[in-house]
Amino acid sequence: MGHLTHLKGRDALGDAVSKDDEFAEYMTARWRPMLHAAVLLGCGHSEAEDLVQVTFTRCYVKWDKVVRADNRNAYVSRMLLNEFRASRRRRWWQERPTAEVPDPAVDDVASAHAASHAVDRALRRLSQPLREAVVLRYYSQLSERETAQVLGIASGTVKSRLSRALEQLSNDSHIKDLTNGRHS
Amino acid sequence: MNDEEATRLLNRRADDVPDVPAPVTEVIATGRAVQRQNRRVTALGVALAATVVGGLVVQQATIGRTGPTPEVPSVAAPEPRVVGSGNALERWSSSTASDWVRTSDYVVVAHAVSEQALADQPESGGSIERSVELDIKKVVWTRSKPAQPLPSAVTVTAFGWTEDNVPLAWSGTPRIEPGHDYVIALVWSPAQCSPNDPPERTQWTPLGSHAVLPFDNARVGYGESEGRLVLGDADQASAGTLEERLLDQSLTELRDALRDAPPPNGQEPRTLPPPSTC
Numbered sequence: 001m002g003h004l005t006h007l008k009g010r011d012a013l014g015d016a017v018s019k020d021d022e023f024a025e026y027m028t029a030r031w032r033p034m035l036h037a038a039v040l041l042g043c044g045h046s047e048a049e050d051l052v053q054v055t056f057t058r059c060y061v062k063w064d065k066v067v068r069a070d071n072r073n074a075y076v077s078r079m080l081l082n083e084f085r086a087s088r089r090r091r092w093w094q095e096r097p098t099a100e101v102p103d104p105a106v107d108d109v110a111s112a113h114a115a116s117h118a119v120d121r122a123l124r125r126l127s128q129p130l131r132e133a134v135v136l137r138y139y140s141q142l143s144e145r146e147t148a149q150v151l152g153i154a155s156g157t158v159k160s161r162l163s164r165a166l167e168q169l170s171n172d173s174h175i176k177d178l179t180n181g182r183h184s
Numbered sequence: 185m186n187d188e189e190a191t192r193l194l195n196r197r198a199d200d201v202p203d204v205p206a207p208v209t210e211v212i213a214t215g216r217a218v219q220r221q222n223r224r225v226t227a228l229g230v231a232l233a234a235t236v237v238g239g240l241v242v243q244q245a246t247i248g249r250t251g252p253t254p255e256v257p258s259v260a261a262p263e264p265r266v267v268g269s270g271n272a273l274e275r276w277s278s279s280t281a282s283d284w285v286r287t288s289d290y291v292v293v294a295h296a297v298s299e300q301a302l303a304d305q306p307e308s309g310g311s312i313e314r315s316v317e318l319d320i321k322k323v324v325w326t327r328s329k330p331a332q333p334l335p336s337a338v339t340v341t342a343f344g345w346t347e348d349n350v351p352l353a354w355s356g357t358p359r360i361e362p363g364h365d366y367v368i369a370l371v372w373s374p375a376q377c378s379p380n381d382p383p384e385r386t387q388w389t390p391l392g393s394h395a396v397l398p399f400d401n402a403r404v405g406y407g408e409s410e411g412r413l414v415l416g417d418a419d420q421a422s423a424g425t426l427e428e429r430l431l432d433q434s435l436t437e438l439r440d441a442l443r444d445a446p447p448p449n450g451q452e453p454r455t456l457p458p459p460s461t462c
Contacts, residue, residue: 011378012329020212023208023212027206027211028206028208031205031206032203032206035201035204036197036201038196039197039198039201040194040197040198045201045202049204053207053211054273055209056211057211057214057215058415060212060214060215060216061215061415061417067185068388080287082432086401086403086432086434097217113200115200116194116196116197116199116200119193119196121195121196123197127322134190134194134457135194137187138190138193138194139190139191139195140189140190140394141191166185166190167185168187169190170185171191175185175193178193178196
């Protein structure tokens with residue numbers, strides 16, 4: 001990893017360099033999916049960058065635990081979810097960046113983005129527990145069992161949440177418009 | 185809608201997220217800084233600790249400081265020297281939620297604004313104490329009949345430095361450093377007149393060394409403790425303390441803990457010694 005050259009020079013221990021290389025490789029591969037997952041969970045784009053960066057920093061500090069996890073991606077997804085939930089808990093008294101307009105009108109955006117906004121609106125109509133289950137299962141591609149572990153709930157609960165979420169998404173007017181080709 | 189359709193749907197939203205390069209170098213540099221600060225310095229010893237454990241004394245901001253107030257040592261000061269353990273030398277126990285509600289007048293969220301050394305030269309024990317100005321951001325809990333109204337700002341006398349400018353910290357507790365937020369259990373403390381110590385006037389003071397919790401970003405255990413950056417790690421808080429119990433939690437959980445605190449075991453709710461004149 002060329003961009004780590006100046007950091008490597010400070011390391012006295014070879015295993016620290018090895019750790020950095022391993023971490024850098026993992027972070028580079030997982031940055032984009034994590035960023036997407038944060039947005040799908042409900043973050044604005046810049047907030048998602050901050051959230052994922054904090055998550056990866058914690059990940060670096062706890063790297064020994066991360067590499068020992070049975071499923072590294074599920075473990076890190078759990079860290080991301082914890083950061084996301086914590087950020088939502090502190091919203092009531094702490095200001096957050098508002099770089100984006102919450103709900104832009106479809107007519108004002110390019111048609112290429114309209115479908116994305118339709119999905120965004122539909123996701124916002126889901127309750128947060130349903131939304132988290134949908135993102136972990138259908139975007140992060142965790143199994144139902146892994147999703148249950150990350151959320152700390154039973155697999156049966158994941159099944160029922162996903163079932164309810166899919167039903168709601170199927171009946172959502174924005175999604176219907178999308179599947180009828182209005183935004184495609 | 186089936187699983188595949190749901191996946192396609194989410195990918196349509198994900199594809200619209202702008203592509204941003206992964207800040208790997210920044211994250212590793214930050215992670216290393218956190219790890220460096222997490223390294224603890226060998227304890228100096230109980231004798232030195234005992235000379236400064238009387239710190240963490242709070243004065244009302246409206247009360248003027250006595251004595252010289254020189255500037256703080258350089259920001260390039262070395263890593264803190266962590267001393268002592270436990271709270272054997274403290275007046276009140278402050279480990280648990282029950283301890284807090286038994287004796288405190290207020291539990292607040294405070295932001296440390298500035299700091300100053302309280303003397304030019306070390307005291308006889310070899311340390312220089314420090315005053316830290318705190319803005320009260322929020323009152324989390326109040327005794328039904330607090331001893332005094334709470335001012336909007338207070339000045340804390342806290343651990344300072346060794347004679348060679350090494351920051352001093354008490355094991356497992358915040359130094360209280362400018363720029364950070366803390367949850368603090370405050371008590372209106374009566375005057376102290378010990379034979380061999382200078383008299384302490386009636387003043388606001390944290391209940392004890394476990395009555396100050398790091399609280400950056402509105403989360404318990406995040407911010408400064410022992411003069412280092414902490415991120416809610418399980419091993420940073422002293423065992424059995426409220427900080428350990430509430431790590432990574434918000435004010436909601438703190439309020440719940442204080443509300444649900446069991447009454448003290450067969451003790452009077454609050455037994456302060458009578459006011460004395462020194």
